[in-house]
Amino acid sequence: MLTFAFRKVLTLVGTMIGIAALTFVITNVAPGDPARLVAGPNATEDMVTTIRTEYGLDKSLPEQFVVYMGDLVTGDLGKSIVTTRPVLEEVLRYAPATLELVFVAMALGIVVGVPMGMLSAVYKDGPIDHATRIFSISGVALPAFWFGIILQLTFAVDLGWLPVSGRLPLVTRPPQTVTGLLLVDSLLAGRLDTFWTSLRHIILPAIVLSFPCLASILRVNRAEMIEVLQSDYIVAARAHGIGSFRIVAIYALKNALLPTLAMIGLRFGWMLGSTVLVETVFDWPGIGLYAVSSALSSDFKPVIGVTLVIGFFFIVANTLVDLAYAWIDPRLRSA
Amino acid sequence: MFGKILKNVAVAGLLASSILAAPAGAFERTDKGNVIVFGGRQAIPVLDPHIRYDWSTRMIQQSVYDALLKYEGDPAEMKPWLAEKWETSADGKSWTFHLAKNAKFHNGDPVTAEAVRYSFERGLKLNKGVAWMLKDFLAPENIVAVDANTVRFDLKAPYAPFLSFLPWWFVVNPAEVKAHEVDGDYGQKWLTDHAAGSGPFKLGRWEPNVLYEIEANAGYWKGWPQGEKNRPAGVIYKIIREPAAQKAALQRGEADIVEGLTPDDYMQIKRVPGVVIQDHKGMTTFGIKFNTQKGPTADINLRKAIAYALDYDALIQIYNGAASLETSPLPDAMKGHVAVPGMPRKDLAKAKEYLAKSAYPNGGITLPYVHVAGLEEARRIGLVLLDNLKELGITVEVKPEQWPNMVAAGSKVETSPAMTSVFTTPVSTDPDAVAYQYHKASWGQYYAMMFYDNPKVSEMIDQARAATSWDDRAKLYADIQKQIVADQPEVFGTLQNRRWAHRDYLQGFKFSPVRFTGEVDLYPMWVKAE
Numbered sequence: 045m046l047t048f049a050f051r052k053v054l055t056l057v058g059t060m061i062g063i064a065a066l067t068f069v070i071t072n073v074a075p076g077d078p079a080r081l082v083a084g085p086n087a088t089e090d091m092v093t094t095i096r097t098e099y100g101l102d103k104s105l106p107e108q109f110v111v112y113m114g115d116l117v118t119g120d121l122g123k124s125i126v127t128t129r130p131v132l133e134e135v136l137r138y139a140p141a142t143l144e145l146v147f148v149a150m151a152l153g154i155v156v157g158v159p160m161g162m163l164s165a166v167y168k169d170g171p172i173d174h175a176t177r178i179f180s181i182s183g184v185a186l187p188a189f190w191f192g193i194i195l196q197l198t199f200a201v202d203l204g205w206l207p208v209s210g211r212l213p214l215v216t217r218p219p220q221t222v223t224g225l226l227l228v229d230s231l232l233a234g235r236l237d238t239f240w241t242s243l244r245h246i247i248l249p250a251i252v253l254s255f256p257c258l259a260s261i262l263r264v265n266r267a268e269m270i271e272v273l274q275s276d277y278i279v280a281a282r283a284h285g286i287g288s289f290r291i292v293a294i295y296a297l298k299n300a301l302l303p304t305l306a307m308i309g310l311r312f313g314w315m316l317g318s319t320v321l322v323e324t325v326f327d328w329p330g331i332g333l334y335a336v337s338s339a340l341s342s343d344f345k346p347v348i349g350v351t352l353v354i355g356f357f358f359i360v361a362n363t364l365v366d367l368a369y370a371w372i373d374p375r376l377r378s379a
Numbered sequence: 380m381f382g383k384i385l386k387n388v389a390v391a392g393l394l395a396s397s398i399l400a401a402p403a404g405a406f407e408r409t410d411k412g413n414v415i416v417f418g419g420r421q422a423i424p425v426l427d428p429h430i431r432y433d434w435s436t437r438m439i440q441q442s443v444y445d446a447l448l449k450y451e452g453d454p455a456e457m458k459p460w461l462a463e464k465w466e467t468s469a470d471g472k473s474w475t476f477h478l479a480k481n482a483k484f485h486n487g488d489p490v491t492a493e494a495v496r497y498s499f500e501r502g503l504k505l506n507k508g509v510a511w512m513l514k515d516f517l518a519p520e521n522i523v524a525v526d527a528n529t530v531r532f533d534l535k536a537p538y539a540p541f542l543s544f545l546p547w548w549f550v551v552n553p554a555e556v557k558a559h560e561v562d563g564d565y566g567q568k569w570l571t572d573h574a575a576g577s578g579p580f581k582l583g584r585w586e587p588n589v590l591y592e593i594e595a596n597a598g599y600w601k602g603w604p605q606g607e608k609n610r611p612a613g614v615i616y617k618i619i620r621e622p623a624a625q626k627a628a629l630q631r632g633e634a635d636i637v638e639g640l641t642p643d644d645y646m647q648i649k650r651v652p653g654v655v656i657q658d659h660k661g662m663t664t665f666g667i668k669f670n671t672q673k674g675p676t677a678d679i680n681l682r683k684a685i686a687y688a689l690d691y692d693a694l695i696q697i698y699n700g701a702a703s704l705e706t707s708p709l710p711d712a713m714k715g716h717v718a719v720p721g722m723p724r725k726d727l728a729k730a731k732e733y734l735a736k737s738a739y740p741n742g743g744i745t746l747p748y749v750h751v752a753g754l755e756e757a758r759r760i761g762l763v764l765l766d767n768l769k770e771l772g773i774t775v776e777v778k779p780e781q782w783p784n785m786v787a788a789g790s791k792v793e794t795s796p797a798m799t800s801v802f803t804t805p806v807s808t809d810p811d812a813v814a815y816q817y818h819k820a821s822w823g824q825y826y827a828m829m830f831y832d833n834p835k836v837s838e839m840i841d842q843a844r845a846a847t848s849w850d851d852r853a854k855l856y857a858d859i860q861k862q863i864v865a866d867q868p869e870v871f872g873t874l875q876n877r878r879w880a881h882r883d884y885l886q887g888f889k890f891s892p893v894r895f896t897g898e899v900d901l902y903p904m905w906v907k908a909e
Binding site: 074208342 | 433590825
């Protein structure tokens with residue numbers, strides 16, 4: 045088991061280097077001259093050179109790569125040419141907003157997806173099953189930005205129930221930062237009104253982010269439930285006259301939940317990646333929005349930085365799922 | 380079953396609406412007074428006045444800092460600000476400014492000649508942002524604080540546009556900046572999101588990528604034009620990235636003023652009660668820049684043919700009428716502008732005549748038209764061009780491109796596309812600001828991607844910027860304008876109107892064409908509340 049874990053960690057490091065190299069190359073071969081851009085439209089050639097030198101862009105690409113990888117080892121993600129700040133500092137500033145969004149969306153996906161999957165399995169091929177199937181297919185198929193705009197127009201602009209965008213109203217000062225998660229910090233500060241308003245702000249983006257995840261949780265849970273419900277021990281339980289709610293909710297769900305949990309783990313990294321779209325639509329100040337605005341201004345270091353962070357979480361989640369599987373099923377350890 | 384679900388949903392909806400419904404917002408009221416909310420599309424990554432100066436950045440810089448002079452009004456005029464009066468030596472090389480004695484920085488320090496000297500030295504030495512305006516003519520050591528309230532600039536050579544740039548050189552408090560210096564960085568790191576100014580506003584909350592707040596400086600040394608009673612408590616600049624969301628925010632009263640809506644959005648929102656549209660003739664020129672050195676457009680006859688084939692009325696229609704045609708390379712609001720006779724307008728016969736004289740008498744070529752991705756108007760102009768050039772047998776390829784990539788391509792003659800759609804906003808009202816774009820020295824800049832080369836024009840531009848008498852300069856600029864039009868390095872297109880939509884309770888909006896696209900002078904604005 046230990047060698048298995050060790051191997052996994054090694055793969056993780058290798059993959060991270062791969063991601064760093066790949067994003068570095070992709071962002072740097074893309075046309076566009078960030079130094080000229082931030083120097084301003086009227087800047088003279090020597091002004092552009094000043095900025096190039098300051099950011100090390102005057103060196104050859106291989107040289108830049110070596111410097112970048114060297115810095116990376118020490119945890120330095122470089123400096124954003126647009127905001128002039130260290131990328132790590134900025135990623136840490138924006139990451140809590142993203143994490144909060146992902147956590148809420150994940151919770152939403154589980155709380156809604158699992159029971160719906162159960163219902164769907166119990167009433168297999170009935171109207172409820174068909175309805176949830178349509179729901180889950182659309183969940184996978186709907187483009188997040190489109191769905192987001194539709195929700196915005198309906199619930200924010202037309203009905204006026206929820207805010208259009210952002211994390212807090214304009215004049216509300218954020219509570220003192222402890223975790224960076226507004227929902228938690230506002231409770232810690234004892235500010236219920238701030239908690240309530242930040243909850244209202246997170247509802248729409250969380251729904252959009254959770255939808256595809258919710259749909260897959262639903263599908264997996266349904267399939268597992270159907271299989272489990274047909275297994276011998278359930279038949280035996282039924283024969284013993286145990287109530288059908290008890291059978292479904294306790295005996296069957298316990299066994300069906302394991303693959304679902306694995307899927308949830310995999311979805312975590314995927315969700316972090318999806319925040320790029322959702323955050324743009326809802327002006328949610330997280331790392332996704334930071335990555336988009338950086339990419340649009342050819343600001344490469346933040347793009348690589350965010351990709352690395354998302355990639356890291358993705359791989360960690362995957363590795364944890366693998367380890368959990370291996371722990372459950374020893375046959376996988378030699379694979 | 381289904382009916383029951385529907386009923387439940389309806390009940391839940393009603394419940395939710397009663398709990399969640401937000402009160403119809405207007406300007407934000409705080410315990411200190413009214414706060415104006417400006418909904419803008421772009422962020423302000425670096426506030427340092429000597430590093431950056433795009434429109435949103437400059438709007439806040441203008442609010443927290445003061446310069447020697449300030450642009451106000453339409454036509455734009457330079458008003459004395461930190462400098463009460465100034466004079467220039469007979470040879471036009473030496474400029475002396477006498478400062479207002481009551482000007483104070485936010486921390487109470489007086490604004491002295493030394494502060495002015497330090498600020499200009501800082502701008503020049505950092506060699507970023509605004510440095511290009513003065514660095515060829517002013518050495519840091521030639522700025523002298525004569526006494527506490529007098530500062531003198533000794534230029535290397537007479538430079539007529541000198542004065543016109545000064546409103547964008549903001550004065551920082553040297554004491555504060557030096558206190559926050561790290562490794563001799565002239566306080567760059569600190570000034571990114573802090574301010575050391577003397578302007579009408581102080582910096583409040585600074586949440587990058589979300590909002591920026593400035594708070595009124597109650598004891599502002601120059602006072603408030605709307606009166607102390609009416610002045611707002613502050614302004615919040617909120618980033619709203621999508622025009623549709625900006626429109627929604629204005630309609631719902633979540634923003635008091637927005638910029639950058641689409642022409643169609645302005646038409647729609649004009650009908651909303653309580654919304655006022657500001658519509659002013661701007662200085663931003665739109666041109667289709669040709670590559671005059673490489674490819675088919677190096678042929679002047681082909682360029683003329685294209686210029687005469689374009690339907691200029693269609694350009695105006697794209698803006699729903701909120702634009703006018705250029706009558707010279709210089710925008711109308713610029714000093715020295717002359718309406719050049721014989722500006723090309725649609726004339727198919729003439730277009731074909733020029734085409735026949737070109738190397739492509741029957742067309743049969745494909746030319747790219749590159750525009751900034753996401754700029755709907757630029758795309759539509761491309762479609763007009765595509766349609767118009769069909770009649771010459773020329774195929775147009777409309778290519779959207781990200782701005783950084785477009786700038787990169789336009790910086791070299793080899794990669795500069797045959798036709799590029801370019802909007803240019805001059806930074807001052809001095810004709811040099813536009814004329815110099817046609818100088819060979821501007822090659823490599825996005826506005827010079829036509830690689831226009833007429834030695835005579837370059838020479839006249841040099842003469843005009845060094846001349847001390849306005850009459851001499853005016854004559855030169857008239858000739859420069861005519862010659863550029865004759866050479867047709869671009870299709871001279873439109874001057875689009877500058878527009879903002881705001882709530883009617885917002886007062887004190889003052890337009891000045893020299894400001895950038897979305898930029899507004901926040902100082903005279905206030906909220907008229909019942």
